[in-house]
Amino acid sequence: MNATRIALIMHKPLGAAFDACAAHILGRKPDLQVFDVEPDADPEPESERVLAWLRAGGVETPVLILCDLYGATPFNIAAAAQRRALEEGYIVHLLTGTNACMVLKALTDQQENPDSLSERVRQGALRGIVNAEPPPEC
Numbered sequence: 001m002n003a004t005r006i007a008l009i010m011h012k013p014l015g016a017a018f019d020a021c022a023a024h025i026l027g028r029k030p031d032l033q034v035f036d037v038e039p040d041a042d043p044e045p046e047s048e049r050v051l052a053w054l055r056a057g058g059v060e061t062p063v064l065i066l067c068d069l070y071g072a073t074p075f076n077i078a079a080a081a082q083r084r085a086l087e088e089g090y091i092v093h094l095l096t097g098t099n100a101c102m103v104l105k106a107l108t109d110q111q112e113n114p115d116s117l118s119e120r121v122r123q124g125a126l127r128g129i130v131n132a133e134p135p136p137e138c
Contacts, residue, residue: 002061004114005033006106009050009078010068010098012036018103030107037074050081054090062091062114064106064121070096093118101128 008015015034022030033053037046054063065082067075075096082092095102095118105124109117 004062004110005057007033007065009035009074043077046077047080054085059089065094066098067096
């Protein structure tokens, strides 16, 4: 099975920032595609651009799309592309609320089982949220 392709579809410049953060932490260029959405972006052509990227990978290659905010324009763009890709037989998972832990988990596990990758990435987000109490000596 092919490694899961990863796309970040987010309000500009968040996707590029996550890409740079992952490169910094991993020490290499991350294997992902960034679609930073401008404030005045027209969703239809943006969705077509995402769909073209999905199709370029082939129907046999699973895709994980990470978005910042559920219901916002980048999510709507991603959801429209996902809907069409699923109709064409592609395997596409879409997660929202992306944080750095999710991006890193997706990148480090993208060779693993694509059917469980989206849940592992979601769980990575939860494990990364910690109510850190100050140490007693503070």
